[in-house]
Amino acid sequence: MRPLKSTIAVLVAxxxxxxxxxxxxxxxxxxxxxxxxxxxxxxxxxxxATVDAELGGGFAIPQLIGGTLEEITITSPEAVIDGxxxxxxxxxxxxxxxxxxxxxxxxxxxxxAPTESxxxxxxxxxxxxxxxxxxxxxxxxAAVGSVLGVPLEAEVVLVAQPRAIEVTIERFTLGxxxxxxxxxxxxxxxxxxxxxxxxxxxxxxxxLSEVTVTPDGVDLVLDGTDVVG
Numbered sequence: 318m319r320p321l322k323s324t325i326a327v328l329v330a331x332x333x334x335x336x337x338x339x340x341x342x343x344x345x346x347x348x349x350x351x352x353x354x355x356x357x358x359x360x361x362x363x364x365x366a367t368v369d370a371e372l373g374g375g376f377a378i379p380q381l382i383g384g385t386l387e388e389i390t391i392t393s394p395e396a397v398i399d400g401x402x403x404x405x406x407x408x409x410x411x412x413x414x415x416x417x418x419x420x421x422x423x424x425x426x427x428x429x430a431p432t433e434s435x436x437x438x439x440x441x442x443x444x445x446x447x448x449x450x451x452x453x454x455x456x457x458x459a460a461v462g463s464v465l466g467v468p469l470e471a472e473v474v475l476v477a478q479p480r481a482i483e484v485t486i487e488r489f490t491l492g493x494x495x496x497x498x499x500x501x502x503x504x505x506x507x508x509x510x511x512x513x514x515x516x517x518x519x520x521x522x523x524x525l526s527e528v529t530v531t532p533d534g535v536d537l538v539l540d541g542t543d544v545v546g
Contacts, residue, residue: 346377403428
């Protein structure tokens with residue numbers, strides 16, 4: 318019976334040790350997440366956001382000892398960037414160095430700006446001609462006016478620049494006819510090249526890679542590699 322008792326004692330001791338390590342690792346994990354949240358809030362005050370961090374990968378203690386966090390996911394229900402509210406913000410950072418310059422191997426971020434907020438941002442930055450308004454039409458933003466009672470529309474396209482969202486104009490229609498820009502009785506040049514959202518406050522190496530207008534909002538995708546913290 319003694320060997321059996323010894324085996325049981327060893328298993329119990331191992332169980333207690335593993336349990337203690339697990340609880341210790343959970344504490345370290347929560348501390349890392351808390352510090353990441355505080356750092357993001359401190360370094361990016363322009364976000365005006367409440368953030369939540371979740372440490373991925375394996376055990377937290379080896380990551381901390383090794384000086385590199387395998388994966389951190391940061392979420393926020395809403396962040397305000399350059400005066401525009403971005404909802405459902407998700408940032409996934411991999412290979413986060415916690416020593417030295419705090420570089421990040423790769424970063425992928427997504428969020429959605431309500432279309433109304435984007436239209437308001439454009440209107441705030443340009444002087445639209447009298448009688449011209451911006452509206453959401455069939456999943457696109459349009460500059461809308463009329464000529465002798467006939468509706469005139471110009472498709473407003475959001476262009477992803479590395480550090481900004483800018484505006485250009487495509488496809489002018491008068492009623493059901495497509496017309497040339499020189500035939501438009503309005504001067505819409507103020508819209509061209511207008512910066513809707515300025516992203517210069519983001520860390521160096523992070524760039525806007527995609528902007529998509531949908532009926533539910535404007536979806537944004539940002540990516541970065543070898544990002545300096």
